[in-house]
Amino acid sequence: MQRRAVRAFSGFARQLFSAAFRVVVTSIVFTTCVVIVLRSMGVPMPSAHELLRQVEGLSKIAKIVS
Numbered sequence: 001m002q003r004r005a006v007r008a009f010s011g012f013a014r015q016l017f018s019a020a021f022r023v024v025v026t027s028i029v030f031t032t033c034v035v036i037v038l039r040s041m042g043v044p045m046p047s048a049h050e051l052l053r054q055v056e057g058l059s060k061i062a063k064i065v066s
């Protein structure tokens with residue numbers, strides 16, 4: 001009985017991690033394609049440093065609000 005529960009949980013965990021991995025890979029590919037298209041159209045894109053600075057600003061605002 002216990003072995004069956006472990007196998008069921010193992011299968012569930014494997015499917016969960018597989019789905020999460022597919023989501024991460026798909027989002028990376030989608031984001032890369034969108035950035036390439038926007039840059040080819042001449043849209044200015046922020047650098048990684050600017051994006052991190054904006055995220056830090058959002059976390060500070062969240063701390064103030066909460």
